[in-house]
Amino acid sequence: MKYLKMKKKEIELKLIIYTAILSAIKNRENLSALLGSLYQALKDTPEEELREKFLHELAKIAHEENK
Numbered sequence: 001m002k003y004l005k006m007k008k009k010e011i012e013l014k015l016i017i018y019t020a021i022l023s024a025i026k027n028r029e030n031l032s033a034l035l036g037s038l039y040q041a042l043k044d045t046p047e048e049e050l051r052e053k054f055l056h057e058l059a060k061i062a063h064e065e066n067k
Contacts, residue, residue: 037061 041057042050 034061 038054038057038061042054045053
């Protein structure tokens with residue numbers, strides 16, 4: 001009986017892991033597009049302003065994608 005419970009937990013864990021991997025693969029294209037947009041927006045920014053501008057651009061891109 002313990003063996004069957006253990007196997008059930010193992011299958012559930014594998015399902016969770018495989019689902020997370022599949023989700024990451026599907027979102028890879030979105031992530032690369034986001035990173036490309038951020039790079040284009042921040043490539044000429046001085047180091048002192050980088051953090052503030054990074055957060056501003058990230059919020060702007062997220063807002064545009066949620067429309």
